[in-house]
Amino acid sequence: xxxxxxxxxxxxxxxxxxxxxxxxxxxxxxxxxxxxxxxxxxxxxxxxxxxxxxxxxxxxxxxxxxxxxxxxxxxxxxxxxxxxxxxxxxxxxxxxxxxxxxxxxxxxxxxxxxxxxxxxxxxxxxxxxxxxxxxxxxxxxxxxxxxxxxxxxxxxxxxxxxxxxxxxxxxxxxxxxxxxxxxxxxxxxxxxxxxxxxxxxxxxxxxxxxxxxxxxxxxxxxxxxxxxxxxxxxxxxxxxxxxxxxxxxxxxxxxxxxxxxxxxxxxxxxxxxxxxxxxxxxxxxxxxxxxxxxxxxxxxxxxxxxxxxxxxxxxxxxxxxxxxxxxxxxxxxxxxxxxxxxxxxxxxxxxxxxxxxxxxxxxxxxxxxxxxxxxxxxxxxxxxxxxxxxxxxxxxxxxxxxxxxxxxxxxxxxxxxxxxxxxxxxxxxxxxxxxxxxxxxxxxxxxxxxxxxxxxxxxxxxxxxxxxxxxxxxxxxxxxxxxxxxxxxxxxxxxxxxxxxxxxxxxxxxxxxxxxxxxxxxxxxxxxxxxxxxxxxxxxxxxxxxxxxxxxxxxxxxxxxxxxxxxxxxxxxxxxxxxxxxxxxxxxxxxxxxxxxxxxxxxxxxxxxxxxxxxxxxxxxxxxxxxxxxxxxxxxxxxxxxxxxxxxxxxxxxxxxxxxxxxxxxxxxxxxxxxxxxxxxxxxxxxxxxxxxxxxxxxxxxxxxxxxxxxxxxxxxxxxxxxxxxxxxxxxxxxxxxxxxxxxxxxxxxxxxxxxxxxxxxxxxxxxxxxxxxxxxxxxxxxxxxxxxxxxxxxxxx
Numbered sequence: 001x002x003x004x005x006x007x008x009x010x011x012x013x014x015x016x017x018x019x020x021x022x023x024x025x026x027x028x029x030x031x032x033x034x035x036x037x038x039x040x041x042x043x044x045x046x047x048x049x050x051x052x053x054x055x056x057x058x059x060x061x062x063x064x065x066x067x068x069x070x071x072x073x074x075x076x077x078x079x080x081x082x083x084x085x086x087x088x089x090x091x092x093x094x095x096x097x098x099x100x101x102x103x104x105x106x107x108x109x110x111x112x113x114x115x116x117x118x119x120x121x122x123x124x125x126x127x128x129x130x131x132x133x134x135x136x137x138x139x140x141x142x143x144x145x146x147x148x149x150x151x152x153x154x155x156x157x158x159x160x161x162x163x164x165x166x167x168x169x170x171x172x173x174x175x176x177x178x179x180x181x182x183x184x185x186x187x188x189x190x191x192x193x194x195x196x197x198x199x200x201x202x203x204x205x206x207x208x209x210x211x212x213x214x215x216x217x218x219x220x221x222x223x224x225x226x227x228x229x230x231x232x233x234x235x236x237x238x239x240x241x242x243x244x245x246x247x248x249x250x251x252x253x254x255x256x257x258x259x260x261x262x263x264x265x266x267x268x269x270x271x272x273x274x275x276x277x278x279x280x281x282x283x284x285x286x287x288x289x290x291x292x293x294x295x296x297x298x299x300x301x302x303x304x305x306x307x308x309x310x311x312x313x314x315x316x317x318x319x320x321x322x323x324x325x326x327x328x329x330x331x332x333x334x335x336x337x338x339x340x341x342x343x344x345x346x347x348x349x350x351x352x353x354x355x356x357x358x359x360x361x362x363x364x365x366x367x368x369x370x371x372x373x374x375x376x377x378x379x380x381x382x383x384x385x386x387x388x389x390x391x392x393x394x395x396x397x398x399x400x401x402x403x404x405x406x407x408x409x410x411x412x413x414x415x416x417x418x419x420x421x422x423x424x425x426x427x428x429x430x431x432x433x434x435x436x437x438x439x440x441x442x443x444x445x446x447x448x449x450x451x452x453x454x455x456x457x458x459x460x461x462x463x464x465x466x467x468x469x470x471x472x473x474x475x476x477x478x479x480x481x482x483x484x485x486x487x488x489x490x491x492x493x494x495x496x497x498x499x500x501x502x503x504x505x506x507x508x509x510x511x512x513x514x515x516x517x518x519x520x521x522x523x524x525x526x527x528x529x530x531x532x533x534x535x536x537x538x539x540x541x542x543x544x545x546x547x548x549x550x551x552x553x554x555x556x557x558x559x560x561x562x563x564x565x566x567x568x569x570x571x572x573x574x575x576x577x578x579x580x581x582x583x584x585x586x587x588x589x590x591x592x593x594x595x596x597x598x599x600x601x602x603x604x605x606x607x608x609x610x611x612x613x614x615x616x617x618x619x620x621x622x623x624x625x626x627x628x629x630x631x632x633x634x635x636x637x638x639x640x641x642x643x644x645x646x647x648x649x650x651x652x653x654x655x656x657x658x659x660x661x662x663x664x665x666x667x668x669x670x671x672x673x674x675x676x677x678x679x680x681x682x683x684x685x686x687x688x689x690x691x692x693x694x695x696x697x698x699x700x701x702x703x704x705x706x707x708x709x710x711x712x713x714x715x716x717x718x719x720x721x722x723x724x725x726x727x728x729x730x731x732x733x734x735x736x737x738x739x740x741x742x743x744x745x746x747x748x749x750x751x752x753x754x755x756x757x758x759x760x761x762x763x764x765x766x767x768x769x770x771x772x773x774x775x776x777x778x779x780x781x782x783x784x785x786x787x788x789x790x791x792x793x794x795x796x797x798x
Contacts, residue, residue: 007292008324011285015328015374017682018281020335023359023367025274027340028347029267030366031357033260038174038356040113041217045255046224047180048080048214048231054247061210064203066238066245070214073234076227077216081105083177084212088193089460090145091158091649098458098653099141101193102177111217112176119153119168126196135159136168138175138192161462161649164195173355180213180258190355208244215255228252259352266672269749273429273679276422278370280686282378283415287690289321289382290412291697314383321379322372329371333364346674348667381411409698413730416687416694420734421741423680423687424771428742429749430673430680431763432756437673439755440666446597447497448536449658451488453632454496455639456654458621463647467551470618473646477624478528480642486629491531492614492622495523497597498665499623507610509567510577510587522563522608523599524580526619531611532558532594534627542574542592549613556613557588563608564593580610588612602665603754623654632657672752684771687734688778695727696782706786716787723786727779728772735768 036042049059050066062070062082071080083104090097106122115121116136126132135157137146146152156163175190203209218227231250239245337359347354457477464470474492481490495503505524529545531537540561549556557580564573573593579585596606614622628635636655643652656664663670699706706719746758756763 007288008327011288011324012328012331014281014284014686015325015371016331016335017686018278019329019332019367019371019374020339021332021679021682022271022274022278022370023332023336023363024339024343025267025270026366027336027359027363028343028351028357029271030360030362032351032353033264033267035353035356035362037256037259038114039255040111042255044218044220045112046216046218046227047253047255047258048216049251049253050210050235050248051251052247052249059251059253060248062212062214063207063210063244064199064212065205065207066210067212067214068204069238070231070234073237074227074230076219076222076230078219079107079111080214080216081108081111082197082212082214083108084197085177085191087458087653088159088195089161089458089649089651090141090193091161092145096649096651097145098456098651099193100189101191101195103195103197105197108215111215114170114174114176116168117171119166121168122196127198129198129200132196132198133162133164134167134196135164136170136194137166138170138190139172140190141192142169159193159195160460170194175355177213177215178352180215180255207242216252224252224254263351265748266752269429269752270675270679273426273676276426277679277683277686278374279377280419280422280683280690282374283419284686284690284693285324285374286378286381287412287415287693289378291693292382317383318375318379321383322375325371325375325379328374329367332371333359333367336363336367346671348671349664350668351671412694412697416690416730417734417737419683419687419690420731420771420775421738423683424735424738424767425742425745426676426680426683427767427771428738428763429746430677431767432746432749432753432758432760433669433673433676435760435763436753436756437666437669440602440669441662443598443602445497445602445662445665446537446595447658449662451628451630451632452535452625452658452661453628453635453639454623454625454654454656454658454661455636455652456496456621456623457643457650457652459650461620464620467618470620471551471615474528474614474618474622474624477642477646480646481624481626481639484635484638484642487635488627488629489530489534490624490626491534492528492624493531493535494526494614494619494622495599496623496625496661497535497599498601498661500600505610506581508579508581508585510579512567520608522559522610525609525611526614526617526622527611528614528622531625534625535597536627537597538595540593540595541572542590544592545611545613550615553616555586555588555616556591558592558594558611559590560594560596560606560609560611562596562606563610566608578610580612598665669752669754684774687771688774691727691730691775691778692781694730695723695779696785698726699723699782699786703786719787720783723783724776724779727775727783731772731775735771738771739764739768 037045039045047059048062048070050062051058052060064082067080067082074080081104083102085100085102088099088101090099104122106124106127109115109121117139119136121136122134126134137152137157142148142152149155152166152169155166157166158164178190197212216227218224228251231252235245235248235250239248340357340359344354344357347357457474459470459473464473478490478492481487503524504521507520507522509520527545529547529549532539532544541564542558545556545558557578559573559578567573568576573590576590577587578590579587594611597609598604598606599609600607624639626632626635626639639655640652643650709719709722710716742764743759750758
């Protein structure tokens with residue numbers, strides 16, 4: 001190995017790329033999919049959702065009254081605990097900050113068997129209203145806002161203008177209930193504060209108000225399907241007893257499945273894909289070792305002649321391979337240490353358990369294992385070939401060739417074909433994801449993101465409890481922001497496009513009584529005047545809301561084109577009356593129709609939507625949107641200043657530009673395309689190097705033949721074609737095998753694609769052409785070198 005340091009460096013670097021990439025991906029897979037959840041007996045933990053397919057609810061929240069009935073009637077669970085995700089306003093002397101958190105059942109942390117690093121968890125009596133003014137804070141919040149104060153326990157903090165006593169600090173990395181949002185939710189905010197879930201007596205009787213998430217611990221030896229069967233019986237009984245439960249059933253989902261189910265397929269695909277990269281790297285190294293073994297054939301023959309057994313020779317060569325593999329593994333592990341940081345910066349928030357991603361003993365063991373396996377993979381074939389040296393041929397002084405016949409050449413060709421086939425599969429997978437991402441980003445979001453900035457403002461009920469107080473605050477805020485320089489237009493909405501959040505309410509069309517079994521639902525948005533103009537949302541019919549649409553004016557509504565198309569086909573909906581149920585059904589006149597806007601995600605189909613004038617139904621939480629004549633980032637400080645000028649204790653959060661909003665909505669698809677695309681690029685480079693190496697070695701071996709051909713009158717073009725043909729044949733055979741494999745394997749990634757078939761004709765035609773082109777380029781360099789052979793020198797070769 002020391003005799004050929006350049007050879008060793010090439011081998012180690014090639015292995016480092018393959019092993020390092022595998023280590024990085026395994027590090028993610030290990031943290032997200034393999035490592036047990038950090039709770040006691042996590043396989044017994046489940047999430048319980050209410051499902052109503054008639055309303056399009058696959059995983060819905062639960063009402064307090066239903067939870068009480070479940071606890072009373074179910075025999076499947078040792079515990080059923082609830083939590084409610086929320087946002088707190090942490091008020092300090094110098095500033096206020098919005099912090100995500102949860103109200104949790106006091107017994108929830110005991111059920112999970114999670115203890116604070118300081119202080120204690122909630123007690124049972126703190127679930128009573130009036131005794132719930134206690135809080136547990138996250139480790140990051142403790143460091144960020146309270147400078148890791150060692151005496152924080154027992155101190156009072158202000159949350160939403162109320163005083164709370166800090167009783168505990170959770171351990172670093174604890175982010176419950178992140179990743180437990182219902183399917184389809186895009187809320188990935190890390191919780192940093194917890195208070196007791198103290199339900200009032202009037203809340204305990206609520207049947208139709210669904211806002212609780214439920215987590216349960218199964219009884220020993222009981223499975224989730226068994227619990228599901230029992231809960232379905234309870235759901236049917238409650239459906240018969242209560243009108244609010246009509247159409248609702250129950251879904252029991254294992255906690256592990258709830259957390260990782262949305263990304264498991266993609267991560268396993270990535271692990272398989274990066275394994276292909278390692279196989280290609282091993283094939284390259286095996287080719288290098290075969291070439292080196294050919295150069296050492298006389299040495300091997302002498303050893304055999306002196307009495308060395310084949311087994312001992314194979315052991316020696318495998319030892320050399322293992323040493324190279326271990327060194328490659330060390331370099332790969334160091335590469336992974338650098339790469340993990342890079343991966344974490346580009347990892348979308350939608351990937352669960354990202355805070356647990358780290359290099360640990362399991363990852364090191366994986367690296368060691370694949371290093372040893374790689375050493376065997378790329379070392380065994382060259383070792384077997386080297387040990388078969390023909391003594392008579394190899395020991396002839398002038399004997400040309402290796403004395404090993406054509407077997408090593410066939411092996412090298414097979415390895416190159418395998419590289420091309422594996423690279424083609426990866427390239428097609430990456431191409432499909434890139435095509436999918438391009439299609440996704442070309443979907444019109446329904447609004448204009450250019451020069452747009454948004455920020456969320458949530459008013460505390462303790463200071464803004466009355467509707468007129470909320471309406472007055474946002475009206476003044478909009479007027480103040482409108483007066484800022486470079487501001488073109490300002491408005492406010494309850495739900496920002498592409499935020500993934502929505503509220504759905506029932507509605508009825510006047511004069512068209514719906515069948516008793518059919519419930520009409522539409523997404524609900526309260527917006528200020530000029531909202532559609534500020535967002536760049538086209539108004540198709542009718543008018544926009546104006547300042548005259550106040551609480552004393554006639555009730556009006558604007559609908560989207562999907563609702564108009566479904567319920568008013570072939571007619572003008574403007575002027576029609578519908579009743580929107582928010583509390584008491586209110587008849588509203590349709591005054592306009594707007595173009596569809598993507599609120600959930602770019603992938604989701606447009607749903608029916610209703611827009612209500614904000615000042616006819618003021619809300620405490622709104623998102624302010626402003627369109628500027630300059631870079632929207634420059635307006636952020638001024639927006640915060642205007643809010644503080646109105647209320648120094650009022651924070652703002654979720655500040656995003658329109659471009660950031662669009663970018664965040666496709667972050668997961670972009671990450672998938674980038675990762676598999678990078679794997680494919682590495683694979684193509686390695687395959688090209690493999691073809692180059694084989695053709696270069698072939699040219700070296702055929703120098704005498706080339707000289708003879710040229711001496712007999714062959715043109716340089718003929719020699720060029722001869723060598724290129726060899727590379728082309730290898731590439732075409734690899735492409736044929738790779739296409740067959742790709743047709744079967746791409747079905748695994750169907751769920752990751754948007755508006756692209758897994759057998760997309762464009763991708764399956766372009767990728768092989770690209771790979772054949774790369775193979776020809778890799779073959780051209782040695783082919784060109786062959787055309788410069790001097791016939792006289794070649795004829796004296798050896």
